Amino acid sequence: MLKDHPRTQAYKDAIMRNPSLFRNKIVMDVGSGTGILSLFCARAGAKKVYAVEASTKMAKLCQEIVKENGYEETIEVIQDQVENIQPHLKVDIIVSEWMGFYLLHESMLDSVIFARDNFLRQPEGILFPSHARIYAAPCSLSTLYKNDINFWDNVYGFSMNSVKNSMMLSKVSKPQILDVASDDILSEPVVIAEFDLAWMDPYDLQCFSSRKFISISKTGKHHGLCIWFDVDFRFDHYQNVTLSTSPMAPSTHWKQTVLVLPSPSDVEEGDILGWEMTFKQDDKNKRHYLITYGGLDPEIEDHPMPCCCQSVRCTLIAEMLKKEEEELGCEIFDV
Amino acid sequence: MLKDHPRTQAYKDAIMRNPSLFRNKIVMDVGSGTGILSLFCARAGAKKVYAVEASTKMAKLCQEIVKENGYEETIEVIQDQVENIQPHLKVDIIVSEWMGFYLLHESMLDSVIFARDNFLRQPEGILFPSHARIYAAPCSLSTLYKNDINFWDNVYGFSMNSVKNSMMLSKVSKPQILDVASDDILSEPVVIAEFDLAWMDPYDLQCFSSRKFISISKTGKHHGLCIWFDVDFRFDHYQNVTLSTSPMAPSTHWKQTVLVLPSPSDVEEGDILGWEMTFKQDDKNKRHYLITYGGLDPEIEDHPMPCCCQSVRCTLIAEMLKKEEEELGCEIFDV
Numbered sequence: 001m002l003k004d005h006p007r008t009q010a011y012k013d014a015i016m017r018n019p020s021l022f023r024n025k026i027v028m029d030v031g032s033g034t035g036i037l038s039l040f041c042a043r044a045g046a047k048k049v050y051a052v053e054a055s056t057k058m059a060k061l062c063q064e065i066v067k068e069n070g071y072e073e074t075i076e077v078i079q080d081q082v083e084n085i086q087p088h089l090k091v092d093i094i095v096s097e098w099m100g101f102y103l104l105h106e107s108m109l110d111s112v113i114f115a116r117d118n119f120l121r122q123p124e125g126i127l128f129p130s131h132a133r134i135y136a137a138p139c140s141l142s143t144l145y146k147n148d149i150n151f152w153d154n155v156y157g158f159s160m161n162s163v164k165n166s167m168m169l170s171k172v173s174k175p176q177i178l179d180v181a182s183d184d185i186l187s188e189p190v191v192i193a194e195f196d197l198a199w200m201d202p203y204d205l206q207c208f209s210s211r212k213f214i215s216i217s218k219t220g221k222h223h224g225l226c227i228w229f230d231v232d233f234r235f236d237h238y239q240n241v242t243l244s245t246s247p248m249a250p251s252t253h254w255k256q257t258v259l260v261l262p263s264p265s266d267v268e269e270g271d272i273l274g275w276e277m278t279f280k281q282d283d284k285n286k287r288h289y290l291i292t293y294g295g296l297d298p299e300i301e302d303h304p305m306p307c308c309c310q311s312v313r314c315t316l317i318a319e320m321l322k323k324e325e326e327e328l329g330c331e332i333f334d335v
Numbered sequence: 336m337l338k339d340h341p342r343t344q345a346y347k348d349a350i351m352r353n354p355s356l357f358r359n360k361i362v363m364d365v366g367s368g369t370g371i372l373s374l375f376c377a378r379a380g381a382k383k384v385y386a387v388e389a390s391t392k393m394a395k396l397c398q399e400i401v402k403e404n405g406y407e408e409t410i411e412v413i414q415d416q417v418e419n420i421q422p423h424l425k426v427d428i429i430v431s432e433w434m435g436f437y438l439l440h441e442s443m444l445d446s447v448i449f450a451r452d453n454f455l456r457q458p459e460g461i462l463f464p465s466h467a468r469i470y471a472a473p474c475s476l477s478t479l480y481k482n483d484i485n486f487w488d489n490v491y492g493f494s495m496n497s498v499k500n501s502m503m504l505s506k507v508s509k510p511q512i513l514d515v516a517s518d519d520i521l522s523e524p525v526v527i528a529e530f531d532l533a534w535m536d537p538y539d540l541q542c543f544s545s546r547k548f549i550s551i552s553k554t555g556k557h558h559g560l561c562i563w564f565d566v567d568f569r570f571d572h573y574q575n576v577t578l579s580t581s582p583m584a585p586s587t588h589w590k591q592t593v594l595v596l597p598s599p600s601d602v603e604e605g606d607i608l609g610w611e612m613t614f615k616q617d618d619k620n621k622r623h624y625l626i627t628y629g630g631l632d633p634e635i636e637d638h639p640m641p642c643c644c645q646s647v648r649c650t651l652i653a654e655m656l657k658k659e660e661e662e663l664g665c666e667i668f669d670v
Contacts, residue, residue, distance in 0.1 A: 002490055003482075012491050039493050064497035147338075155337055156347050158374050162399035 001097075002036060004253040010243035011097065014128060014233035015040040021126075021238055022046045022093065030082050030096035030115050031108050035062040035075065037095050042074040049075045050089065052082050052115075082111050087118045094120055095128040101177055102257035103134050103193075103229035104205065104279070106287045113202050127197040129231035134193040135246065136210065138273055139226035140184040141258065144171070171260045175291060180226050180247040180256045186267060187214045189246070190308055192227075192277065206281045213274040213298050213309035222267045224260040225275065225293060259293050272298040272309045336432075337371060339588040345578035346432065349463060349568035350375040356461075356573055357381045357428065365417050365431035365450050366443050370397040370410065372430045377409040384410045385424065387417050387450075417446050422453045429455055430463040436512055437592035438469050438528075438564035439540065439614070441622045448537050462532040464566035469528040470581065471545070473608055474561035475519040476593065479506070506595045510626060515561050515582040515591045521602060522549045524581070525643055527562075527612065541616045548609040548633050548644035557602045559595040560610065560628060594628050607633040607644045 002008055015022065015037070023045035029038040032051035041049045051066070053059040059079035066075045078085060094115050100107035116127060148171070152164035192210035216222075226247065233241045245254045259277075267273065274296030282288040298309065306321050307314040337343055350357065350372070358380035364373040367386035376384045386401070388394040394414035401410045413420060429450050435442035451462060483506070487499035527545035551557075561582065568576045580589045594612075602608065609631030617623040633644065641656050642649040 003486070008491055034490075034495065034498065036491065036493070040491075043492070061497055061501075065493070065495050068496055069493050151338070155369075156343055156371060156375075157378070158371070158400070158404050160369065160400050161403055162396055163369065166396075 001253065002034065006250045006252050007097065007243060007254075008036060010233075010241055011037055011095070011128075012040055013239075014241040015044050015095070017239045017241070018235075019044045021235065025092040026050075026090070027093045027095060028052060028082075028089070028091040028115060028119055030094060030112050031098060032062055032077070033058055033097075035065050035077070037097060038062075038066070038075045039069060039071060041093070041095060042071045046074065046093075050091065051075050051077045052085065053077065053079060054081045055079075082115045082119075085119070089119050090121050091119050091125065092121055093126050093128060099132070099229065099231060099254065100287070101254055102175065102227045103132055104287075104289055105175075105257075108287075109195075109205065110202055110286060112197070113200065116197070126235060128233055129243070130197055130234050131232040132195045132197065132229060133191050133231075134227060134229050135189040136192045136212070136225055136227050136275075136277070137189040138186045138214070138216070138222050138267070139180050139224055139247075139258065140186065140220045141178075141180070141223040141260065142184055142221075143181070144176070144178065144258075144260075145221075145223065145264075168262075172262050175227075176224075176258045176260055177255050178258060179251050180258060182248045184220075185226060185247055186216050186218045186220055186222060187273070188217060188308070190214055193279070205286075207278065209276065209278045211274075211276045211296070211304060213272055213296070213301075213303050213307050213311075213314070215308075215310040216267045216269055216271040216273060219268045220266075221264045222261070222273070223264045224258045225277070227257045227259070228254070259291065270310075272311055274298045274301055274303075274309075336588065337369060341585045341587050342432065342578060343371060345568075345576055346372055346430070346463075347375055348574075349576040350379050350430070352574045352576070353570075354379045356570065360427040361385075361425070362428045362430060363387060363417075363424070363426040363450060363454055365429060365447050366433060367397055367412070368393055368432075370400050370412070372432060373397075373401070373410045374404060374406060376428070376430060377406045381409065381428075385426065386410055386412045387420065388412065388414060389416045390414075417450045417454075420454070424454050425456050426454050426460065427456055428461050428463060434467070434564065434566060434589065435622070436589055437510065437562045438467055439622075439624055440510075440592075443622075444530075444540065445537055445621060447532070448535065451532070461570060463568055464578070465532055465569050466567040467530045467532065467564060468526050468566075469562060469564050470524040471527045471547070471560055471562050471612070472524040473521045473549070473551070473557050473602070474515050474559055474582075474593065475521065475555045476513075476515070476558040476595065477519055477556075478516070479511070479513060479593075479595075480556075480558065480599075503597075507597050510562075511559075511593045511595055512590050513593060514586050515593060517583045519555075520561060520582055521551050521553045521555055521557060522608070523552060523643070525549055528614070540621075542613065544611065544613045546609075546611045546631070546639060548607055548631070548636075548638045548642050548646075548649070550643075550645040551602045551604055551606040551608060554603045555601075556599045557596065557608070558599045559593045560612070562592045562594070563589070594626065605645075607646055609633045609636055609638075609644075 024047045027041045027046045027049045029051045032053045038049045038051040063077045096112045098108035152160040228245045230244045277293045280290045306318040359382045362376045362381045362384045364386045367388045373384045373386040398412045431447045433443035487495040563580045565579045613627045615625045641653040
């Protein structure tokens with residue numbers, strides 16, 4: 001994970017470029033791993049850092065690294081799950097690298113929320129990162145199709161449709177983690193979920209849906225829906241940093257998550273596509289989600305208001321609403 | 336495996352460029368997988384191909400692929416271990432892709448020898464491939480050291496020697512499978528084991544040693560010993576093909592196997608290095624080996640005769656022996 005440069009550099013920038021935020025503060029690092037974030041905080045001037053790490057082996061390693069770098073006075077390694085820590089501990093800042101694939105798969109967000117509710121001083125305490133967003137856009141999967149699907153049409157002169165079919169089935173049956181080329185994204189991305197870590201409720205993670213219509217901006221094969229996330233380290237009067245796992249940003253170990261469609265379709269610039277997508281937390285394992293996806297016919301189904309598709313109707317409505325907002329000086333709808 | 340182009344292409348070339356070897360012959364494909372080698376044999380003109388595959392799922396897939404390509408009359412899929420097949424079956428050719436990492440790790444060579452001894456017509460039957468060789472050469476591991484070892488010296492401004500040490504220990508404690516750059520090979524390769532599949536005995540696989548002295552041809556860091564293999568499809572009067580997994584050949588899924596030394600040393604062009612290496616079959620799992628390696632001081636230890644190091648003494652002896660060989664018209668020693 002330390003070798004994921006965009007990830008570690010974003011945390012380093014967000015912490016080290018804002019030393020006045022950390023000076024003399026008490027910090028908790030939830031799931032510290034080797035302790036790199038705790039070290040950033042200590043170097044940025046934190047008075048005390050609690051590096052909480054559940055794995056015995058990793059906590060021991062973290063302790064050794066802390067000592068090796070001369071921070072054993074500042075950083076205290078707590079080998080335990082954050083849920084087991086006595087609640088008398090109070091901290092000013094919670095840092096954590098809790099994100100999983102498509103933000104939520106195997107994520108530690110629930111532990112971070114637990115830490116916020118039990119250890120963070122209210123209301124002045126802050127969370128690092130502070131905000132998270134999940135995006136989606138239709139995509140082509142040119143490399144996947146070339147290497148994993150169409151490869152089986154002609155294998156050294158023989159056809160292997162049996163392999164092709166079972167390969168296709170396995171790709172469709174669960175989300176695929178892969179690097180999607182920026183050229184393969186077929187529309188402007190839309191936000192399908194947004195979380196403000198300071199205020200969100202664990203309930204917000206149980207189930208959420210996205211019903212969207214978008215305009216295709218690039219003619220191509222529509223093979224699937226590409227999903228990714230950004231997190232922000234965003235605080236008024238401080239240097240803000242965004243860690244993006246977008247196909248347009250440098251690749252991270254999170255790559256992108258793709259819902260592969262059972263059969264590709266041709267789309268042209270200006271076409272409108274609609275979908276309804278639901279993320280439902282698994283009852284048995286809260287760190288897993290069941291994602292359901294269905295296409296919506298843009299001619300038949302009601303579009304949301306406002307809608308980010310560029311049909312004449314939705315463009316007009318969006319403009320009207322924008323004008324009204326400007327007149328009222330407030331936000332009516334969140335797109 | 337089908338996507339390993341050098342591998343599949345070598346088998347295709349060896350079979351399809353020699354149709355006269357296969358025409359009207361009975362073939363056994365040991366461990367057929369998807370059946371690609373059986374298909375090559377059938378297309379090359381074989382009268383009958385027994386595709387032997389132990390895995391139920393794979394045998395079923397193989398059967399479907401055979402049918403899809405219209406070869407169900409020629410290719411008969413046998414779902415079983417070759418050791419369980421009734422010995423009345425007699426074949427002219429055994430083809431098999433049996434090779435594992437460094438040739439022998441998890442290899443199916445024992446099953447191929449069993450098939451040879453039980454099903455191959457003697458003495459005219461042939462094995463595809465026919466010969467195998469294991470090579471070794473000292474190497475640098477510039478990429479491994481840069482990414483996996485020295486990376487921990489400075490991790491975003493912190494030292495992580497604890498990680499570096501445990502990483503080093505894990506690399507040294509078992510052979511590493513990795514792509515070694517051809518530039519990182521520090522001497523001419525030497526053959527450390529050689530097998531003629533037509534004649535070899537399973538006993539030859541139990542334990543073998545290599546005691547060698549070599550001359551360094553490139554100044555650099557000596558980080559480890561690089562091991563790889565070639566197999567030949569070699570028959571008089573036919574087109575011969577070699578499948579090489581050398582660092583100098585296009586990369587295959589076998590990559591190379593490296594015995595990483597606990598501490599690197601500097602070597603210069605012309606230096607002589609010696610080693611003694613033993614491959615010992617695991618008593619419990621014959622497809623695993625215990626490899627031991629020790630350096631030999633070229634000044635103290637006896638060199639073999641002839642020896643491929645370029646010391647004055649060994650060069651003179653090699654020349655003398657060569658001259659004698661030429662005079663006698665036979666081979667005295669195998670280097």
